[in-house]
Amino acid sequence: MIISYALDFAFICFGLGLLLTLYRVIFAPGVGDRVLALDTMVINAIAILVLQGIQQGTEIFFEAAMIVAMLGFVGTVAYARFMLRGNIIE
Amino acid sequence: MSLFLIAALPFIGALLPGLMIQAGRNTCSTWTGIISLSALIGLLVHAPAVLRGEVITASVEWMPALGLNASFYLDGLGLLFGTLILGIGCLIILYARFYLSTKDPMGNFYTYLLLFQGAMVGIVLSDNILLLLVFWELTSLSSFLLIGYWKHLPEGRQGARMALTVTGMGGLALIGGMLMLGNIAGTYELTELLEKRDLIQADPLYVPALLLILLGAFTKSAQFPFHFWLPRAMAAPTPVSAYLHSATMVKAGLFLMARLYPVMSGTAEWFWIVTLAGLITMVMGALIGIFQNDLKGLLAYSTVSHLGLITMLLGFSTEAAVIGAVFHIINHATFKASLFMTAGIVDHEAHTRDITRLGGLRHLMPITFIISAVASLSMAGIPPFNGFLSKEMMLEAAAHTYLGDNHWLVPALATLGALFSVAYSFRLLIHTWFGPVRDDYPHKPHDPPFGMWLSPAFLAILVVMIGLFSQALVGGLVDATAASVMGNGAHPHAHLKLWHGVTPALYMSGIAVLGGLVLLALYRPANGLWHAVPRPDAKVIFDGVVGAVSSAAAWITGTLHDGKLTRYAAIFFVFAVLASWHAFTGGQGVTTPREPMQADIIPIIAWFALIVGTGVTVFYHRHRLLALVVLGIIGVVISLSFNYLSAPDLALTQLSVEVVTIVLLLLALNFLPEFSPRESSTARRARDLIIAGGVGVAVAALAYTVMLTDFAMPSIAEYHLANSYKLGGGDNVVNVILVDFRGFDTFGEITVLGIAALIIYGVTEGLLGSKVRLSLLERTPNHPVAGDEHPLMMVVATRLLLPIAIMVGVYIFLRGHNDPGGGFVAGLVVAIALLMQYMASGYDWADQRQRYPYHATIASGVIIAAITGIGAFFNNMPFLTSDYGYFQFPPLEKFELATAMGFDLGVFLAVVGAVMLTLESLSRLAYRRGDVPDEYPMDINPSRLPKSEDH
Amino acid sequence: MSHWIITPILLPTLLGAFIVLSVRHQVALQRVFSLVGLSLLLINALGLFVYAQTGDIWVYELGAWPAPFGIVIMLDRLSALMVLLTAVLAMCVMLYAIGSDWDKRGKHFHALFQFQLMGVIGAFMTGDAFNLFVFFEILLIASYGLMTFGGGTRRLQAGTQYVIYNLLGSTLFLFALGTLYNVTGTLNMADMAARIAVLEPEHTALLRVGVVMALMVFAVKAAILPLHFWLPESYAAGPAPVAALFAIMTKVGAYAILRMFTLAFPQDSPEIAGSYDVWLLPVIVISLAVGMIGILGAKSLSKMVAFAAIGSVGTLLIAIALFTPEATAAAIYYVVHSTLATAALFLIVDLVVSRRPQWQDTIREDRPMPQNGLVAAFYFAAAIAMAGMPPLSGFLGKLLILDAAVGNWWLWGAILISSLIAIMGFGRAGSLVFWKGYGLPETDAPAYEHPRQPLAFVAIGALMAGIVAMTVLAGPMHRFAIATAEQLYDTDAYISAVINHTMEESMAHEKEGSSYAPVDKDLIQTEGGERGTDHPQEATDGHEGESH
């Protein structure tokens, strides 16, 4: 049915997104860009998680998605703080 | 007196000197003397019975299952040796009282002496060969202490270690031999074992056992080629030499041969080995003895020679030879002990033992001279002294001994030995005592106090008496002893008398005496020749061997354990893979694998990301921050994969752990160098790649096999699935397993986490308490530091995020039992929420607002978990038995309460506490001099500025 | 029902937590609690030991979950002995740590000490393979803290290596467990044994891999070559009381081998034969040799003792790896001796270290230390015990092992020759450290000052007394060892103790369905195996109400 096609499309989009961000994590002028790419990758991951939830018709992935949303942020900030101050808790 | 008591007395007594020494030297020595004297009397009480041929025994079980028992027995042989050990012991104790200077710790000396005495008595009274081994090794140990008694003398220490090594080696060989013997005979009890001659000699193990036992005996009795340690042991105080090296320890080897004679002797192996060893030792010892300038050295080699003589006689294995051996044991003990003591006196008086610096002493110390003269003549085998009698017996026995079908070699060599011994005996006598009085003695000698010459004098009298009235005095003892040596119900009878008529022995004796005197007359050229001839010095060889062994040991140890973890790890991996691979190939793989699942696009992309991410991390690993960023990918992908593969709880845990780990690594990286230098050579990297690749392939193969194999039998997990709700009250089976089915694992797991935090705290404290602190306070960052320590936006955002995150934490905690989540993840979420506060507003500001000490949080977590488990005790159930029920307070829906939640609460607290304590500790390291606790949560806040008057 | 079987694990845990919770700043109070706790532990252990003499096996199903679905704690002669040994050792070591003020040199000594005990005792008592892993980790992580206790560069660097090497071991353990679970579908040791016994040949390849991996994990713990490299540096660098306590840690590995490989992975069973038996003994002999050579080759006393520990465990493992009842009995006697002797030696070395400020434990002369005579006497006695010289228990143990190894003359050679090297090493070190100083020229420098530390000597004296007791009471001890060995080889009894327990449980709750008989896989019914609680009715019919 139509939704499943849409799902596949979305999957592929975010999957490709994942690959592009991966590329950026590996090839980038600076660490900042890599962190940005990683952050984006995490966001793509969230999307994929939710898509899986829809596909399998389960709410079981919700917690995972939520945690990713919360923690991805912490990770990114930690990296950035490290670049800014060296010490991330001061 | 019971044999136990006789054997035990010296050991018990060994405590006394230590205590008595405070009471003065006389009291100390008196008590020591009383102890061995009473032991001697206790022994002699049994003499009549033993001489009648009875055997006194006493036994108590020790390790019956092994066959080791504390069983003693006293027969002629035991009586003879016991008397020598204790009797001469008493004399030595008396002698030592006057010999030892006031500087020497006499208490220790007598303690060691009694220990040694006890060990010797133990050997000769043991009825159990394992027990005998115990005492045997004890003599080595106590003699180590006695020889090393003068700690400050290097010769003393070296001599002690050499004696320990050689006799220790012999002892270990003996252990082997005795165990074999016992295993052949099926018993370790001598009295039984000695009955089994045929059984033993028929056994294929007889020869190895014999060799090992003889190795033990020869080392102890300084038989060629193990003779070299004895002269080195002369560094010991003279009483020790007199005791150990004339009457006792060196005779232990002879005793052993005599003791086992009934079962070991009579074979060709025995004859050849024992006879030859004895013969060679006798001749060689005597020869070397001639050219010793040190009185004690000369005596030592003469002892070696005489021990060889006795050994040889035992080798002959004839009745006459055995009688000769026994008799010579007595005689040698008497004259040699007194000689050692007189040598000691000379040393004591003249402050030298160097024969070349002595001479003419007979005028200065007549009493000592007479004693020494008597003993020397006996040693030379001059009638009418006792040495003569036993030497005649030896020559007689030698005269009838064929070596193969050669009939002259043994007699000839025996005569030669006798000749040499005449030579050194007379050298001792003449070069020390005769000649003109000199004026260059290191110290003007004169006769010692009565107490000091009493002991040697007594022995000298024995020498004479036994010489004159041998049959009457020792005939019975010799018979009894010989009987027990021969065993097998033999009844040897000794005819001890001075004149046997004109026998081959008499001729040989004559030749020996004349030849000896001639050789002495030619001493100067002979000596020149002796020193001109190069010959291997066993001591040098021994030292070489020991030195080589030691340095080899040091080298092996050093190179093997050079602290290179990189090598250790490589070895680990290689070994692990090889062993596992070997195991795998030994078994059978599954014939019908499972049906694999086709992967669609997303998993493949994830896989690709993982592989690439891993590769890049490794590639970039020297740029540490970069490596950490890329590491983030791997964490994310792995959690997603867990999620995809139906493990949502794993996904949550992996992810949250990942974040905290990254934060930790970043906190640490702040202090560490940001780059790893390129240190490993290309070859080295290639090697590592090969190892890593090899293991990787192996593991992948293993994992693949595992995944495509079905359980050999249904997994117990089916039970968990079936009963998770019904009995565990939860739908999330993983969580129910964690808090209920296998709650004990989780209990341990949170303890681990708590311990980790405590350690990290402790190490931090240690650093801050050490000199490191200063460098930390003064350190300058690796990089320029940006302004705006606590950015406004971040602070505000976390203010909103903290409560929401806690809400989420509560939710995940409560739902854990039925949905993915649970105490652990909840704990991490809350901890991370707090961490956000710390990152945003700074350590101090956040910490001031933290009311609960994290130590306590951890501890109470563990305790709450434990208490919940212990609660089960009260309805008489085992630890961690959970219970739950459904409750309803309108208008709320019916909800479930399970004790498992209490447990999970413990988990929650422990996790929060552990994570926070860890981060706290690490951030405390970052203090720099001049840091002041932040007053405000954010650096920039316009509403704080004076110019802003509104609100 | 009685819970005294679980208290030896709970007591240290709770005590450790309590110390952290309420007295973490008062060392004096910590000492009081430690000693009280250890005394209770000792009593508890004694009680269990006495109980074990009856010869029956006590199965304690945690959470009342029937084996093999839950975790069981087991008590048989062997585990009772090991727990008692641990308690005794812990008491002596703690006395020393207090007597020498070691516990004041850092934070959380007493808590870590208690957690260490929790781990060790748990490892000795658990009947579940994965739970064994957990307790391994507990004792390891506690040991990480204790090993680096007090800090100092060398100790921290050695500590880093120690942790990393053991992380590799733990990883291998997980690989092993995964493989074993994958084949047998269970984690309970007894159940695993029962299942392996009826395994079809087509699963043996994976099984063998799991078995060998497990063996290597235990080999790391027991410090068998070539997996022993973590030991020398860390034991030498670690605090002496900790090293002394660690004397039991190598034994944990030995215990695990003894337990698992007599019960579940016997070398003579067709599924497993040829997988490890071919290389185990040779490897052990090599590590024995390396250990004893190390005694002679070491440059510092602490290293020397560390190698002595390796050698001693090597001797022990020879006895274990023979896998015969006599040899096992010998091993059981020897394990006690080895633990006490090793611990005593480490503590004695610490006496030397603290009394020779200049050269510490370097094997070379130094001016005679305070209390030289007493320390030397202790050293002499402990060295005799360690080298297996008469009359102490080391010699008796060695006799037992040799007697059990009759016929394997190469083992005899290895044991006897290595003893000689050990004797040489101890003699050399002793005469250099304790005697040679007297030969030094008189200096007018003031003699080293050092507190007399009576308690420290008492602690060591207690250990030595234990060794003497082992010598005097060798007969009864050996009888006990034999009984223990027989119990170990009567695996059916062990297995049925676990399974029958389950049977009884399920009989009591017939209504919940049929029983679980893991031995015969056809009987496995996952609905069965009711646990021992009476559940509120909601438990069963509540589900429909809740139904999702």
Add this chain to the structure above:
Amino acid sequence: MVVEIIIAACLVIAGFFGLVGSIGLIKLNHPMARLHAPTKATTLGVGGVLIASVIYSFAFEEQGSLHELLITLFLFITAPITANFISKAYLHRHELEEELPEPNGDTNWATLERPEWSPEPEKTQEG
């Protein structure tokens, strides 16, 4: 049917923007420029997916769910902070004093106002 189309539309839009965001990461040539693409496009991308999920749950599952909105909430709170930090890092690691505008009378932009104990930046800095 209509619902399905709506859901499908949401999914397609989401996928599209998600992809665009990631493409921006690759195509745009300047770090600050790259910063724009993901922080926006992915929010709508994810947002779309979430909305789709919400509608789907109401349409096809026995119990509708709104909790996807929470995820959106988190993203909306966090995305600006992330962007802020990354640009701060950029400002910090690249020398831009000249090309930045005047900070409205303040001494400097917060990030560039280094503490006095900070080491001086060395030129040619690999971020």
Add this chain to the structure above:
Amino acid sequence: MLRRIFPHPYLTALLTLVWMLLDNTAGPGVIIVGLILGIFIPIITAAYWPDRPVLKHPIKIAAYVLIVLYDIVKSNIDVALIVLFKSNAARKPAWVTIPLDLKTPEAITVLAGTITMTPGTVTADVSAQGSALLVHCLDAPDPDAVRDDIKSRYEARLKEIFE
């Protein structure tokens, strides 16, 4: 008094809502539990949110949210077009200073957040005394227009809400 029970009334409301979202149901029990937590959690976390702002006109929040949501959708399309079809050379990136009338940190944060989430602009930094925001524009031919737009469209409204 009321202050002490409801340190953050709006927060309480928000948290209750969050709880309902989490639980995905709206039964009375859920609301009660949510309320309890919504009251309790702000109390224990109060220390971390000192001198909280007073919302003058909470009603206007709704309007603001709607505007921002609309802008976000719009922005996404713009950015998408730029990303896909505009060459890097053709773009005119710019740094813009946004002088602040707002003083409350919360307000400033919301403004900065809004800027970041809306068309081609990212809040890069705050000025050292907090009197201005540094904004980077992806493609801004006329930077001043951007500044005025932001100030009028968002800051003014936020000023009403917060100050």
Add this chain to the structure above:
Amino acid sequence: MTIEFLVASAIGVLTAAGIYLILRFRTFPVILGTSFLSYAVNIYLFSSGRLIVGAPPVLQGYGDYTYSDPLPQALVLTAIVIGFGMTAVVLMIALAAYLSGGHDKIDMQDDDASEDRA
């Protein structure tokens, strides 16, 4: 491409990476290596329960539902937590060693070995 192959090869690659890093000379990469190794072993342990997609072991009530094997998941959870604790500790000890020793070499240096015991 089968899921099993992907997972198995991933385990292999992670292991190899971990081992290679563990064989480096500095503590930091070595610690990274141990992390990789614990990823690998965690996945391995997880996979010992076999792989299923879309069947998380959260009960949907009874009937013909299939669930993935929950036991290995529980074990891996424990392993992850313990691994985290271990990583934290080794990191701290290594850091302390660096701070007091002045270098972060993993191998004992001779001058360290000669240093007196604290």
